[in-house]
Amino acid sequence: xxxxxxxxxxxxxxxxxxxxxxxxxxxxxxxxxxxxxxxxxxxxxxxxxxxxxxxxxxxxxxxxxxxxxxxxxxxxxxxxxxxxxxxxxxxxxxxxxxxxxxxxxxxxxxxxxxxxxxxxxxxxxxxxxxxxxxxxxxxxxxxxxxxxxxxxxxxxxxxxxxxxxxxxxxxxxxxxxxxxxxxxxxxxxxxxxxxxxxxxxxxxxxxxxxxxxxxxxxxxxxxxxxxxxxxxxxxxxxxxxxxxxxxxxxxxxxxxxxxxxxxxxxxxxxxxxxxxxxxxxxxxxxxxxxxxxxxxxxxxx
Amino acid sequence: xxxxxxxxxxxxxxxxxxxxxxxxxxxxxxxxxxxxxxxxxxxxxxxxxxxxxxxxxxxxxxxxxxxxxxxxxxxxxxxxxxxxxxxxxxxxxxxxxxxxxxxxxxxxxxxxxxxxxxxxxxxxxxxxxxxxxxxxxxxxxxxxxxxxxxxxxxxxxxxxxxxxxxxxxxxxxxxxxxxxxxxxxxxxxxxxxxxxxxxxxxxxxxxxxxxxxxxxxxxxxxxxxxxxxxxxxxxxxxxxxxxxxxxxxxxxxxxxxxxxxxxxxxxxxxxxxxxxxxxxxxxxxxxxxxxxxxxxxxxxxxxxxxxxxxxxxxxxxxxxxxxxxxxxxxxxxxxxxxxxxxx
Numbered sequence: 001x002x003x004x005x006x007x008x009x010x011x012x013x014x015x016x017x018x019x020x021x022x023x024x025x026x027x028x029x030x031x032x033x034x035x036x037x038x039x040x041x042x043x044x045x046x047x048x049x050x051x052x053x054x055x056x057x058x059x060x061x062x063x064x065x066x067x068x069x070x071x072x073x074x075x076x077x078x079x080x081x082x083x084x085x086x087x088x089x090x091x092x093x094x095x096x097x098x099x100x101x102x103x104x105x106x107x108x109x110x111x112x113x114x115x116x117x118x119x120x121x122x123x124x125x126x127x128x129x130x131x132x133x134x135x136x137x138x139x140x141x142x143x144x145x146x147x148x149x150x151x152x153x154x155x156x157x158x159x160x161x162x163x164x165x166x167x168x169x170x171x172x173x174x175x176x177x178x179x180x181x182x183x184x185x186x187x188x189x190x191x192x193x194x195x196x197x198x199x200x201x202x203x204x205x206x207x208x209x210x211x212x213x214x215x216x217x218x219x220x221x222x223x224x225x226x227x228x229x230x231x232x233x234x235x236x237x238x239x240x241x242x243x244x245x246x247x248x249x250x251x252x253x254x255x256x257x258x259x260x261x262x263x264x265x266x267x268x269x270x271x272x273x274x275x276x277x278x279x280x281x282x283x284x285x286x287x288x289x290x291x292x293x294x295x296x297x298x299x300x301x
Numbered sequence: 302x303x304x305x306x307x308x309x310x311x312x313x314x315x316x317x318x319x320x321x322x323x324x325x326x327x328x329x330x331x332x333x334x335x336x337x338x339x340x341x342x343x344x345x346x347x348x349x350x351x352x353x354x355x356x357x358x359x360x361x362x363x364x365x366x367x368x369x370x371x372x373x374x375x376x377x378x379x380x381x382x383x384x385x386x387x388x389x390x391x392x393x394x395x396x397x398x399x400x401x402x403x404x405x406x407x408x409x410x411x412x413x414x415x416x417x418x419x420x421x422x423x424x425x426x427x428x429x430x431x432x433x434x435x436x437x438x439x440x441x442x443x444x445x446x447x448x449x450x451x452x453x454x455x456x457x458x459x460x461x462x463x464x465x466x467x468x469x470x471x472x473x474x475x476x477x478x479x480x481x482x483x484x485x486x487x488x489x490x491x492x493x494x495x496x497x498x499x500x501x502x503x504x505x506x507x508x509x510x511x512x513x514x515x516x517x518x519x520x521x522x523x524x525x526x527x528x529x530x531x532x533x534x535x536x537x538x539x540x541x542x543x544x545x546x547x548x549x550x551x552x553x554x555x556x557x558x559x560x561x562x563x564x565x566x567x568x569x570x571x572x573x574x575x576x577x578x579x580x581x582x583x584x585x586x587x588x589x590x591x592x593x594x595x596x597x598x599x600x601x602x603x604x605x606x607x608x609x610x611x612x613x614x615x616x617x618x619x620x621x622x623x624x625x626x627x628x629x630x631x632x633x634x635x636x637x638x639x640x641x642x643x644x
Contacts, residue, residue, distance in 0.1 A: 040433065090619045096433075097362050101561040102618040104554045109611025116604035225550070229440065236437040273448040277441035284441075285426055288434045 012262030018146040020255035021153035027250025029204035035177030045228030046110035051209025052219035056123035080202030114221035122220030239290020316631030325476035338583035343475035351529035353571035360502035365439030368446035371548040373412035373534025393454035416531015462544035470539035564624025
């Protein structure tokens, strides 16, 4: 059964939604840290990669699924805290270029460590593979992970929304990402807010790791690297300054990638990155401040 | 600017050129197998200097320059593979490229031209952007170039490596190429255009107020640095069998890190960063095969080089964010300065 006009099958649409949901979560993870630190964390993909390896090891050791997920969260959160203390803190307030390149160095470092420990062939995470099986919904086969991913993303985003709107730490975070200096003067604890944002972002990376390993069970040292690049493009296209546009940008680029990947004929689908990134360039040229950022501000001297 | 003594022109050129020539001379003293590291380092210097011309002077990050390196490598490579061997490594090559063949120097010049044209064409729309939007847009250029070169087998070897390109980039050719890049970069930085661009970097509004067109200055710098990147790509393909993934993300990150580690706002910084990181990298790669230092025998497990490089780069950026040189050019000692320092 297909949507005959566009020649897009329901599975393709589900793939698009799934990738969009995962990328939206990554976008939130990157956007949260950017909000309080003005730092684009390029090493975010390596957090996901570390989580992926944790899951792969757990399934290799024969651990139950829940234990693997706990290990994944533990590894990713520990790594996030280490990154915060060792890299983000000392760099706080430096120029964005230096911070970005420093996270390159961290990404490169983590990737090299993974290469040394696990080799370039990587490991396979199998414990959640059952989610890859299709689920027949009124005659249409849809892989379970697509539904799980969308559901998990919606739950995560709702929880995050509650946290940001209804708790004092959430209020502090929103204030800090609006104007860091002023919010500090009004009593927001800078390091607490930053640590919290980094932890939240790490937790999202762990969630993403679980879902990406279901989608592609082979975890290699460059796992999630491409996804990070695509999400970064999506986040900037959406508008990095605020969380909602950034998330929408992440979702949009994931959805577009997933749907185009399924809908293009094989001889064109190898040029998928060209289509996606050409679209990125066009959107950036037309709306440099972000596709979903509708505020009008004029830079003043 | 009138009244700048000739001495200070030379001074800014002196340090970087001396470093490049020194590295090349050092390379003549070592065994042939070790010499490859020096040659490779000099090609990297050329790439990082090309990055500096745009990033250093404009203050805008570009992740797209390695695509101009790739364009240069593809141009020089396709035109210098012996015609008899073309069908073997490039079976789907377009007809008009099958029988074209040029010499070493011509191929390098054409590589520079290709890089320059590529940068100019890309720059026309992209130089309107600044900040993160510019960074991501140049990244998109890298992705597109990589994707097209990977699958367009009519204009190159696709996923194959550029084997059987004449290996003409020895120590001498690499050194000459690096020096050319350094001189062009220094002349550009000293020119009216370089100064205008740096003015836009320091204070865009003020520069605009005195009539500098940010767009035009950036486009010019982008084109010049695209030329140099193309030249470096030509040198690279004549050094080793370049393959599409060797001119992609890893090279982008490494060369950018070298630039920032050295000090992005000075030519000296670009050269120092490239030399320092490459020296460390080369030494570690040698140590992975076993070497001795001050009588100690060292044999590092393979893969350590990347880890140490990563740690060192991160450490330098954290401890000294303005880079090893602090982003300043070399100044010879002199009497107390009477005029304000430029750049």
